[in-house]
Amino acid sequence: MASSTQKNSPVKASVKEKVKSFPQKPGVYRFYDSNSLLYIGKAKNLRKRASSYFTKTIKEYKTAKLIDRVIDADFLITKNETEALLLEQNLIKSNQPRFNILLRDDKTFPYIEINEKHDYPQVLFKRTTKASKDLYGPFTSAKGTRVAISELQNIFKLRTCNDVFFSNRSRPCLQYQIGKCSAPCVGKISQSDYLEDIKNTKKVLKGNFLEIIKDLKSSMKKYSNQQAFEKAGEIKTRIEMLRRIEETQIIFSGGDQTKVLGMAAMEDDVSFVVIDIEKNAFSNIKRYSFKNQLGKSSDDLFEEFLSRLILANPKLKEIISIRENMRSPFFPHIKFTTPAHGNKKKWCEMADRNAREFLGLQLQKANKYLLSIDYLKNNMGLTDDINIVGFDVSGGVGDIQTVSCVYFNEQGPDKSKYRFFRVPNKHAESDISALAYGIEKYSKNNFDISVVLIDGGKTHLNSIKNSIDLEKVKFVSLGKGEKRKYGIENLFYDDHKVEFRKDDSMSKLFLDVRDEAHRFAVKNFRSIKRKNLTKHYLQDIKGVGPKTIDKIYKEFGSIEILAKINVEQFSQECGLSKSICKDIQMKVKDIYN
Template identity: 50%
Template sequence: MDKDLKTSTAKFPEEPGIYKFFNNDEILYIGKAKNLKKRARSYFSGNQTYKTKRLVSLANKLDFVTTNNEVDALLLEQNLIKSEKPRFNILLRDDKSYPFIHLDENHDFPKIQTKRVLKGHEGLYGPYTSAYATRIAVNQIQKVFKIRTCSDSYFKNRSRPCMEYQIGRCTAPCVGEINKTEYRKDIENTKSILKGNFKNLEKKMKEEMLQAADLEKFEQAAAIRDRLEQLNKINQKQIIFSKGSNTRVVGIRTNEKLISVAVIQVESDRFVNLQKFIFKNHLQKNDYDALLEFIPSLIQKYPSVSKIITEFKVDENDIFGNVKFLKPLKGKKSEWIELANKNANEGLLNQSTKYQKYAQSLDFLRRNLNTIDEPTIVGFDVSGVSGDIKTVSCVNFSENSFDKSKYRFFRVPLVISESDLDSLVFGINKYLKSIPDVDLILIDGGKTHLNYISERIDMEIQCVSVSKGAKRKYGLETLHTNVGDYEFRNSEDISKLFLDVRDEAHRFALKNFRSKKRKDMKKHFLFDINGVGPKIVERIYIKYNSIEPIAKLSLQQISKDLSIKIDLAKEIQSLTKEFYN
């Protein structure tokens, strides 16, 4: 333990705020506290878990930020965790998209539709409780205001009204049955409903109905009356205004490596959705402590949550904010907890089974190559053919799972693209410069590939290679290492990790190569740089006849010749060097 680290806690105030553990410039962990001094000192006293001791042993600096109150501390902590992604924190990753109602007002006659997106943008209303509720809302709005739901291409090619017009669900703007002004009124009324301004719209429509009746436009008054009746039905059913649930049921289970959480969304006393999350249990927290760390992330992601049902009796001193906790003893809510806990257990079991799949492979590495218990393995693969675009793709396996945040792919310079081996060496060295924390490198190839690459990489890291077996049959491959060769036909359990890393590298390589190939067929590679367009590329060819000289000229010369800023010249040269250096 760093004594200076423990001493630094004396400067911490007895106020709410957040604290950060650093290893040089890397943030290892961010936490919140009602009393910063008391919380910081707790890391250096009493019995701590192995992972907490590891955190303290890795840290060489401890810092804090005070806040006005506990709620501010909670929000600051979650924002910092999201932006900094410390390795010892729980990150609430949820790539689920949410259902919205979309009005595309870029069109003269906007359409209404349901749309799933991760984040809201202009023209979206929601999110709503479920896709089903959103579709019902669109259906009801269309009945009332007769907004079109067809695609723009279908709309553009109509020569006569469609069936929607015939059954009274559309005003057929596609063939001019309604003008822009009248259609715009319907759009504004629709927006008013989607924003929840039901009373204002109801008052306005009643006034229009009475005016029409006074002018003896009885058919128009009757149509407005019918619309009002439909709107009342929508309001009574709360189809449009049900934008989120304020109750969640949380089940949580932990083991030494993992935290599994199941969250049930409850609305109108009904189960409407279930989400599952898996996290690394870096600090070996128990179920209750893991719950306390998870809840702030949940609240920040879903601010409408005001009630959480759980099996634990949560101490008021442990939670920030105005969220109420309920621990039911019987009834429907108790059954919800059982369901959430069952799903959390299943998540833990499924993930543990996945880890067990690689247990033999990891044991083999420990015994034969002296690797650590949870090594970081990076697999490399090359895609492309001689004389064409060639790329190197890299996949990262760490802590018993693939970490896609550390996947990379690089374009190979043209001067070495003739050789797959040199391409691999280029990709491996470039990857290690950005992510040096690697325990084992895996490549697809034989003993020759292994020896060539081992001699040329910039860092002393163990390498292994996997060569294909007889008739390229899966499961007959051979693993080549610096201590010997191992045939997978004789050790199927050992092969799983190595084959999965190889296959994932191959999949990622093909995906990126095809994507890059498609892009390069459509546009010049320099167009990838923000600020470079056809005019600058044309200037380059007029001045130099080729892209290649840019790799060797000074930035000042490029800037002067092309009449561009130094920063842009630097970006152009950097990308060019990937091909010609």
């Protein structure tokens, strides 16, 4: 049965197996626990790098602690290692995973730095592995970074010299003569005006073009009204330069509320990848898959998904995809872009590449269970579509006990049919009685069930079969095999025993159902234990808070007695409404009766 520890558990073994299926391509891998993203890393070879975490030679304390908590992993492929580094940095900034304290990589990337320690801050080109608030980027190339600095100099005339050079000037340098510096070193510009230029430079680097152009237009109008036409002309030139930068995306394109959409389809399997873009940088990537049961065309599928995406994101401004003819009269406020070149084209290529890879994994997963499905149909007399439900118990006698239920069809897990039950005290005498309670309660959902799989040996199987009667449902159990090693378990059904150590070709589905039930059990057991430490279970009822619970204990001294008194007495003595008293009684009876 499940426990709250994961070390050397089936869950850890299943993650180890999962990373073995990662592609041997560059990209980013992500490790998760039950509640959050733990770690993001990049790799030249995703399979090789991710698998290295699950060897027996891990010596670093931090890495060992990370792997002890990992219960799931996924990946995102990129075109090369450079793109992987960019994506890793941006995902870490957006998600701030617990184990990513620093980007521990010996490769650096170009940034623009504004050094504000000086009274007249300088703009610098800088390579580093660590991002900070004074850095803007990263940029995809050193050349592009230097072009950006040069453009900023043309517009705002900022200094790029070092502090020693600055402090020893008695006359302006060549940069002033060619119009690239305002010569603050010799007092050609006031400190307040220079700092205003620095402020506007930051806005440009953050992509706030509309805001800065609006401010500059206001200043230009003011100088024009004062007949300071030379000054107004300088500002007009700045505005024209800013517009050129914005249009050519030399620095940042300001991609708030922008999504890049990629799609891949084969027969009735479809996958979509959505990349979120913020200020010209990746902030997140999401993947979706579903079955094309109605045999719709690719265009119809794309249009349907597009509509759902827009409706789910009301603030969306732009959708970028390599597919043409995306425009829809139903969404006039959305800008649909089909890029021919540049960064947007690269984003589209990355989205489509990940969609194809994700589709390949889905097809691989579907084929993964073919031998298991054939075995069930040939040996257990099952003829219809196979739907298997796995059960597992967390907790022990005398503690909170919970039952997790996971549902698999021939394609894999169907999480919409997962369920989780807290076991009442009268059914918590043993793991078997808790399992029986969970199976009976789950069966009331009226889902199609072909097979019930429990985690345990033949004794567990016989006890469950004798206590529960489900028509047309086969009961099987998965017990530990020789030396309790993962992958060589024994499958029990009727009077049969199948040893996976002799033939594991049909073991995949059974092991995955058992492991997923265990993972789901551990996740929910931990969650309910945390709640139990800080919150009374009656607080799950609407309208019941700490004061109401305090009042009940003062009047009756115990919660258990509420299961035995009538609602009227309960309501009168505690001064509560009858409807709340009924809800409380139902909850208490579920545990104590």
